[in-house]
Amino acid sequence: MTVLENNSRDHSLSGGPAIDFAPSGASRFTSIVFRAREFGIFGILVVFVLITTAIKPRFLAAQNIKFILIDTTIFALLALGETMVVISKNVDLSIGSILGISAFVSSNLYQQFHHISILLVFTTGIGIGLVFGLINGVLVAFGRVPSLVVTLASLYIIRGIDVLYVGGQQVVASSLPSNFLSVTSSSLGPVPIISIVVAIVIFVGSYYLKNYRSGRDLYAIGSSDLAAGLVGIPIAKRVFTSFALSGMIAGLAGVIWASYYGTVDSTAGTGYEFTVVTAVVVGGVAIFGGSGSAVGAAIGALLLNTINSSLYVLGVSAFWDQAISGLLLILAIALDRGLGLYVAKSLRKRSSRVAS
């Protein structure tokens, strides 16, 4: 049907001016704040780097930069998966445990089979992550159990399996071949190759989320699942996929972790989920879903690791590191909440002004 095409162009009603919905102050304000958020993180980052370097110049030594970047690489990669999940108003708390079990099982292959291909090691790690991701996904998307509960349970269950399987064993660096260790040790100047690769992956992932229908679906689901259902978005399928991917990414991160640390026992990755969720939220992904980017989350991870390192270099107690992470988290959430209240209030005032 093209009823509208026929006479729409030449039709001009009463010749009056077009009906104007001027952009409201609220929207301009919100876009400024959202932009300020991404630059704000950078600002804090720069301040920390400058202060620390002024006091202890060795903070910017090549070796230290490399440490910070490798740590950030693992967290930023995990944050990519977490971002997909959080954007659609869910959360994945099982990633630390998945990383742990993947790190042990994949690197332990070298002790069992001496000449195993590195490709098979990576595939094993990713496969383990995928299996747990699929289980999370089924329970959340099709079982309709809140993701907080599902992944909190799988956090404990997977760690339990890990402990049972590993027992008192340990993978040691000397048992790992050099080509496996060089995955994380080779670098371009002070920048590890793996960091560059992961950065590219994050940019591609972020681009996909922003520019493809299925990516936008995740934002839409997180923004309003009611509206998403009305326009026919396959909500369960998308949510399921986001958990599967998050699991896979955690599996991959586990293999990278094993390559970097060399020594793997059953505690690998304990508590990582909280650092990652913090990085994601500090990096501008709304914890209530609907907005944010994987690049922002990666910057959040970089900020947290830089602060961690600078406090260490300055000889400040590790307690302060955690306190600062907590503070940043509260600031980020307060910003979101304050913004929502501001918009709601200005809207109410505006409509009443027009009415009277």
Next chain:
Amino acid sequence: MSNQFDPVISLRGAKKYFGAVHALEDGQIELFSGEAHALVGENGAGKSTLVKIFAGLHRPDSGTLTVDGKVVHFDSPRAAIESGIAVIYQEPTLFPDLTVAENIFMERQPQRSFKRIDFRRMNREAREIFSRLEVVLDPTRLALGLSIAEQQIVEIAKALSLDARVIVMDEPTAALSSVEVDRLFRVSETLKASGVAILFISHRLDEVFALCERVTVMRDGRFVTSSLTNETDENSLVRAMVGRDLEKRTDQLRQFDQRALLEVEHLTLEGLFVDISFTVAAGEIVALSGLVGAGRSEVATAIFGIRRYDHGRVSVDGKELRRGSPSAAMTSGIGLVPEDRRLQGLVMEQSISRNISMGSLKSLKKNGVIRAFTETRFAADWSVKLQIKYGNLGNSVSTLSGGNQQKVVLAKWMARSPKILIVDEPTRGIDIGTKAEVHRLILELARSGVAVLVISSELPEVLNLADRILVMREGRLVAEFTHDDASEEAIIGAATLSSEVSAS
């Protein structure tokens, strides 16, 4: 293309029952290309059910729906959309975090190489639709913070992008200011000129005459009459909407104390209600009437302290009440039986006795401890007084029927012996027998000296109970009637017409 004189869509003899409730007995309407057709009727006349049939949300139990002369059955909202029917709800559901253009094209975004979304084309197409509608709205801004009027425009743009030929607007103007209504009407005129058929649901008769060519009146789920708007007038429409003689309350006008127990002065909450002043005397029943959305419940919750008002004052027995504090309101003797008893009036999972005793725990306490025995006896006493029908007082309150649930809420408040009781839609969804009992309880309360404020959308109920009737429209008090000079016509007139009815 069908003949211009054949309806684009028509519904005949539609029936829809929900259990024993007959939501629609005889739904009938025809929409023509390029015309706006108004559907009017009281609350509960069956308009919403009819809209939901068009939207594909309800399937009629019987009756025929035809599009372009062909019989169709919509089994999902998608089927309705594919037939070219779009429904704009009073408050649209958009994605606040996505841009306006994305909201229009969600799941249908134009794509470029490698299946990437073509944002530039999407924004351009959105801009084209807006210019067709002669509206200026930035497609790249977020939907967050859009006014309801703007959200409706986005929904209309979405309908156009789907090539909708029928656009149903379900009370679109209820939440709009007059400036915004004008804008919506200009957009609607543009739509009509391009051949779209509009179904316009509204309570405001002046709007019906301003926009529509045709008007259909429904009452109690039935089609009453349909005519061209230039062949009828507001008064005959109101008569058709009411269409029955009602017996008035039979008992003598009760004598009550002239001392005002509840005084509300210049109460204002921006965006919801403005300058509300009235009094309720001890023993008096005052009804707050008006259309759904006129701000009645908002006034009630502001008096009780759930909402903070911006200006004005509320006094109980001459003493000013602290605003924004339900506990202060309760201490001063106010009770509120809220609109939604399941969500606001009861704790559904808890037992009947716990729900009854909930407001009286302080008086049940002995040495700081509440004994289950005392609590149950207390609840049993009140259940007998109010004739609540239950299996076991320990059962959760969700096991009771709607009417008995409402009695539990009433018992909770009556047990506190309030001085002022506000009851919001006291008999909604309650069977006729229990309804009469609830009415009797309210009258008894008033006889015992309680000041009662009743909010109700059911005019017979209002006329039956109230000593005085206040009418609200769009957040303002627009009329006041005494029991004797109130009639359905007068109240509906004051609640819907824009011509000012002086507050006597």
